[in-house]
Amino acid sequence: MSPGRTVQVIGTMAGVSIRELWRLHVWVAFAVLTLAIALALPHLSAVDSSSRLKLAVVLITSGIGFVTTLFAMLIGASQLRRDLDSRVSVMLFAKPLPISSYLAGRLLGVVAALGAFLAVMAVACSVLLTLHFGASPVMRTVATAEDWSALSSSGGQVPIPANQTEQHLGGPIGNGLIFHFTGISPQGVNVLLRVDARSRDPGVVAEHLQAEVLASPEPTLAAAHVLQVRPDSPYGHDQRAGGGPASRILLRARDQAHQDLSLDYCRLDLTPQCVAANGETWVELVRFDPTSAMIVDRANSLLLAVDGGSFMMNLGRGLAVLLAQATLLCSFTLLVASVSNLAVALLGGLSLYFAGNVLWALRETLIYGEPGPVTQRLVHLGLDILPDFDRSGIAAHLAAGQAVSWEMVRLAWTYDGIYAGVFFLLAWRSLKGREL
Numbered sequence: 190m191s192p193g194r195t196v197q198v199i200g201t202m203a204g205v206s207i208r209e210l211w212r213l214h215v216w217v218a219f220a221v222l223t224l225a226i227a228l229a230l231p232h233l234s235a236v237d238s239s240s241r242l243k244l245a246v247v248l249i250t251s252g253i254g255f256v257t258t259l260f261a262m263l264i265g266a267s268q269l270r271r272d273l274d275s276r277v278s279v280m281l282f283a284k285p286l287p288i289s290s291y292l293a294g295r296l297l298g299v300v301a302a303l304g305a306f307l308a309v310m311a312v313a314c315s316v317l318l319t320l321h322f323g324a325s326p327v328m329r330t331v332a333t334a335e336d337w338s339a340l341s342s343s344g345g346q347v348p349i350p351a352n353q354t355e356q357h358l359g360g361p362i363g364n365g366l367i368f369h370f371t372g373i374s375p376q377g378v379n380v381l382l383r384v385d386a387r388s389r390d391p392g393v394v395a396e397h398l399q400a401e402v403l404a405s406p407e408p409t410l411a412a413a414h415v416l417q418v419r420p421d422s423p424y425g426h427d428q429r430a431g432g433g434p435a436s437r438i439l440l441r442a443r444d445q446a447h448q449d450l451s452l453d454y455c456r457l458d459l460t461p462q463c464v465a466a467n468g469e470t471w472v473e474l475v476r477f478d479p480t481s482a483m484i485v486d487r488a489n490s491l492l493l494a495v496d497g498g499s500f501m502m503n504l505g506r507g508l509a510v511l512l513a514q515a516t517l518l519c520s521f522t523l524l525v526a527s528v529s530n531l532a533v534a535l536l537g538g539l540s541l542y543f544a545g546n547v548l549w550a551l552r553e554t555l556i557y558g559e560p561g562p563v564t565q566r567l568v569h570l571g572l573d574i575l576p577d578f579d580r581s582g583i584a585a586h587l588a589a590g591q592a593v594s595w596e597m598v599r600l601a602w603t604y605d606g607i608y609a610g611v612f613f614l615l616a617w618r619s620l621k622g623r624e625l
Contacts, residue, residue, distance in 0.1 A: 195290055202294020203301060206268060210302045215260060219306045222256050223313050230321045239452055242322050243588045249314045250504075250584040254511050257303055261515035262538035265299045266526035270534070273527075288620045292523060292613060299519050300512065307508040315501035328497035328592040329450050331381065333488055334368035340473065349487075359389075359482035365400075365475035367410070368491050372468045375461040380404070380416055380472060381454040381492040382425075385484040386442035398478035399437045404463035405471050413473060416457040425455035437477055445486065450494065450590035459493065497592025506593040507583040513598075513605040514578055518542060520609040524616040544571070545578035576608045 210216075226249055233248070235241040269292075319325050339347045339356065342363035349356060349366075358364055380402060386395035405413040415436045418425040425438040440455055447453035464470045474491060476483045485491070497503060518538050525534040548571070560568060581601055586593060 195287070198286065198290040199294045199297060202291055203298035206264075206295050206298025207302050209268065210264060210298070215264070215302070216306060218256055218260070219310060222252055223310065223317075226252060226314060227317050230317060238322065242318070242326055243449060243452075245318060245322070246326060246588045247584050249318075250507060250511075250587055253307065253310055253314070253508060254584070257307065257508075257511055257515050258518060258542060260303060261299065261519045262522045262535055262542075263531075264302075265295050265519045266522040266534040266538075267531055268295055268299075269523055269526045270531045289617050292617055292620070296516070296519055296523065296609075296613065300516050303515055304509075304512055307512055308505065311501060311505040311508055315499075315504055318500070325500035326587070327451055327590055328500055328503045328587075329379075329381075329494040329590055330497040330592040330594065331450070331492040331494045332370060332373065333492060334472075335371050336369050337487055338367045338369075340365040340367050340475070354487050356485045356487070357387075357482055358476045358485065362477050362479050363475060365473060366485055366491075368472045368474070369408070370470050370472065370493055373459075373464050373470050373493060374468070374495065375464040377495055378459040378464070379419065379494045380457040380459050381450060381494050382440065382457065382474070382490065383443045383447060383454045384440055384474075384490050385444045385486075386440075386478075386481045387484060388481050390480075395442050395481040397439050397441055398476070398481045398483060400440050400477060400483070401437050401475045402457055403473040403475070404459055405473070406463055406465035406469065408471055410471060410473055412462075413471075414460060414463050416459065416463075416472075419456040419458055422456040423452055423454070425457075442481075445489070448489065448585075448589050450492075454492070456494075500587075503587060503593045506595065506598050507587055509598045510581050510583050510593065510601040513601040517576060517605040517609045517612070520612040520616070524612045524619065527616045527619040541575070542578060545576045548572060548575060548577050548579065576605065580604070 229248060230245055233241050233244050235244050315325060336351065337349050337356075339349055341347070342361045346367060356366060358366070382400075382402060384398075384400075386398045388395040402416045403410070403413040404416055405411070418438055424441050438455060438457075443453050459470065459472075470493075472491060472493075474485070518541070521541055522534045522538040525537040529537075581597065583593065
């Protein structure tokens with residue numbers, strides 16, 4: 190069969206799948222989900238409006254993810270089993286219709302239909318959030334430092350090894366860290382700062398500490414400028430707290446559990462004169478608290494952020510990542526349905542999905558569990574074979590105000606697409622080897 194004819198057959202089968210889904214009123218489930226979200230939003234309970242907005246984002250992404258995952262496992266497998274059990278496959282493949290084109294059409298039809306539903310859901314849920322809260326969540330794209338150095342109170346700099354992820358700043362005041370960033374735009378950039386603190390007195394909990402943030406376009410920091418707290422920063426405004434100079438800010442102690450870019454980070458303006466022509470900048474964090482030690486994490490404590498676009502677009506890209514996972518699950522259940530019944534296909538899809546969401550437990554078993562040789566080999570095998578459905582963390586990503594990039598979408602489709610392709614080939618081989 191020529192390539193053009195193959196594409197035409199796949200498109201025809203995809204259209205048949207979509208029409209079947211429409212006649213089955215699958216869209217009603219997404220409409221009911223949208224209505225349920227609209228009714229649930231006024232009843233969400235949290236400490237403040239920002240936390241309620243964050244909770245609403247988690248509700249939306251989790252609800253959509255659940256329904257999409259369920260339909261991805263059910264639709265394609267049910268269509269295949271119906272054709273096999275009713276002997277429609279005998280007529281279809283006598284045309285002749287290549288098995289590969291049939292499977293590709295079924296898979297493409299399910300993915301296209303789910304993609305259309307998710308696009309509508311992204312628009313509808315974004316509108317619901319705006320109407321209920323008066324504004325959409327602010328999304329930011331963040332950049333981490335290329336490298337960092339320790340700064341002594343006397344002004345000396347010592348490079349920190351790349352594999353060292355955390356630094357404790359204690360001792361005399363005036364010490365700190367220097368973060369080096371590259372590829373930075375000189376316009377519209379914010380510095381996001383979140384550090385933890387430990388009091389020198391074991392019986393006292395450190396809640397705040399004084400610091401100063403400077404930035405320079407030169408590694409010598411000769412032309413460093415003191416950065417000012419933005420008016421929309423959640424904390425840091427009380428610059429004179431504790432009797433400090435106006436250039437100092439008051440940071441709250443925030444550990445690794447606090448990752449919300451809108452609530453847990455102090456925001457400062459990075460002025461254009463602090464960025465070199467080649468996009469480099471050096472940001473200096475200086476500690477000025479004699480009673481507490483500062484704990485800084487390289488990957489998450491000091492970030493540079495720019496506007497990440499509208500929430501609707503980021504939600505749409507996030508749902509595109511979920512669609513990639515749905516494609517993987519649909520391909521897997523097609524494989525199981527080609528050798529067993531629909532109930533086993535659904536059970537297999539659920540087992541794969543839940544197993545792929547608990548790979549963190551397998552990793553912790555290797556790190557902390559001290560398993561025996563046989564268990565260790567089985568755990569390694571599970572980590573190598575099972576797809577990781579928790580690698581993107583879209584719900585937590587969007588709730589924390591972090592933008593979803595097209596690069597994340599590309600990586601998700603590449604990763605999940607490889608698994609989907611392997612399952613598709615196995616399904617094709619299974620159908621090809623049986624009597625239809």
